[in-house]
Amino acid sequence: MCPILALDRHTISSIHSGQVITSIESIVKELLENSLDAKANNIDIRLVDDGLDTVEIRDDGSGITKTDCCNMARRHHTSKLTTFSDLDNISTYGFRGEALSSICELAEEVYITTKTEQDKVATCYKLDRKGGIKSENTAGTMYRSGTMVSIHRPFVNLPVRRQVAEKARTISIKRIQELAIKYGLSHPFLRLSLHQLHSTLGQLRKQPTWVKPSTSSLLEGVRIIYDSTLASMVEECSLEESFDQQLEPDVTSSPQPIRLHCLLPSKLSDPSYIFKGDRVFIYVNKRPINYAKSDLKEMVAMVRRRYKRTLDLDDDVRKVPFMYIDVQTGFGDYDVNIEPDKSVVMLLHKDRILTLFEDLLDRIYGSFFSQNRQNEVLEK
Ligand code: ADP
Numbered sequence: 001m002c003p004i005l006a007l008d009r010h011t012i013s014s015i016h017s018g019q020v021i022t023s024i025e026s027i028v029k030e031l032l033e034n035s036l037d038a039k040a041n042n043i044d045i046r047l048v049d050d051g052l053d054t055v056e057i058r059d060d061g062s063g064i065t066k067t068d069c070c071n072m073a074r075r076h077h078t079s080k081l082t083t084f085s086d087l088d089n090i091s092t093y094g095f096r097g098e099a100l101s102s103i104c105e106l107a108e109e110v111y112i113t114t115k116t117e118q119d120k121v122a123t124c125y126k127l128d129r130k131g132g133i134k135s136e137n138t139a140g141t142m143y144r145s146g147t148m149v150s151i152h153r154p155f156v157n158l159p160v161r162r163q164v165a166e167k168a169r170t171i172s173i174k175r176i177q178e179l180a181i182k183y184g185l186s187h188p189f190l191r192l193s194l195h196q197l198h199s200t201l202g203q204l205r206k207q208p209t210w211v212k213p214s215t216s217s218l219l220e221g222v223r224i225i226y227d228s229t230l231a232s233m234v235e236e237c238s239l240e241e242s243f244d245q246q247l248e249p250d251v252t253s254s255p256q257p258i259r260l261h262c263l264l265p266s267k268l269s270d271p272s273y274i275f276k277g278d279r280v281f282i283y284v285n286k287r288p289i290n291y292a293k294s295d296l297k298e299m300v301a302m303v304r305r306r307y308k309r310t311l312d313l314d315d316d317v318r319k320v321p322f323m324y325i326d327v328q329t330g331f332g333d334y335d336v337n338i339e340p341d342k343s344v345v346m347l348l349h350k351d352r353i354l355t356l357f358e359d360l361l362d363r364i365y366g367s368f369f370s371q372n373r374q375n376e377v378l379e380k
């Protein structure tokens with residue numbers, strides 16, 4: 001066997017980048033989250049050849065100051081976190097300073113055009129593979145503040161990854177659309193669009209654009225993204241823990257009330273509509289979560305059980321009903337550092353969340369116990 005030696009920095013960095021940015025979808029997710037962290041109200045996603053040629057995201061957020069630009073794509077450089085203890089209060093999607101540097105490492109070319117309110121004109125930076133600035137030019141195309149990130153030929157240095165991305169085009173576009181819906185729903189104010197272009201014989205052919213306009217509420221978002229029938233069959237409900245419920249003798253962290261904001265199928269809904277497709281939206285503080293791998297899996301099972309029991313549906317319906325659940329809890333009360341894409345959470349107060357959720361389900365479907373008693377009377 002060879003002797004044990006330290007890997008060189010370039011190799012470490014390349015391996016790491018491939019873990020952070022795994023697909024075209026993960027590029028879109030990271031850029032979308034950066035735009036939301038910059039408080040954008042308008043985000044346009046543009047994909048050329050399903051993102052294999054170009055992924056471009058333009059926002060009207062804060063922009064990046066001239067002094068920050070030299071560090072914006074450097075590995076582990078971030079404007080969102082300074083010390084480890086800050087993690088307890090972090091409200092942004094990003095905080096590791098890894099996305100832009102990984103993208104630079106894996107793509108053929110990366111450009112960032114940005115303008116803050118103070119800047120007279122925008123500047124377009126061409127970045128090198130280490131996330132440093134290769135060149136910069138004045139760009140007169142931005143009127144207000146904002147940022148546009150353009151990525152050309154992602155995964156050009158990882159032939160296997162590129163080939164997999166080529167083969168997975170259809171599923172990748174479907175996932176990007178789902179991603180847009182997830183963030184679009186949880187940010188009603190946000191106007192979000194997805195433009196797809198395909199190059200054939202040197203010409204760009206446009207596909208119809210998907211747009212979620214700015215809406216006044218979550219329910220309005222459901223009506224626009226899906227349809228008014230679904231919007232009429234769901235019930236919006238918010239619930240916050242009472243002071244007594246917050247008290248847990250073994251908890252040392254400062255108790256902060258947990259709040260739930262949900263949109264669940266109403267008692268009068270049509271199950272054939274409610275069970276259509278895969279429309280389960282679970283968030284922690286508006287961060288979309290992979291519920292199947294997280295502590296929140298139980299909440300999905302609870303809704304399914306309650307809804308089916310209320311409508312007296314057969315138990316062999318495997319599908320999951322439409323649901324939107326956002327668990328709002330203290331930023332220090334959960335850990336998202338489990339997967340590189342932060343889609344899995346571990347929760348400190350899982351039991352408190354489930355108890356509160358049981359109360360919320362009682363409000364929508366009636367008390368579990370009275371429901372059981374009613375069923376018993378009917379059976380007799
Ligand atoms: P992180 O989001 O974890 O900080 P990124 O690599 O995604 O790391 O971004 C690095 C930094 O670049 C961010 O901390 C932010 O200051 C800046 N940045 C990136 N994208 C944008 C954007 N769209 N608008 C404003 N600032 C941005």
Ligand code: MG
Pocket residue numbers: 030033034093094095099
């Ligand atoms: Mg980020």
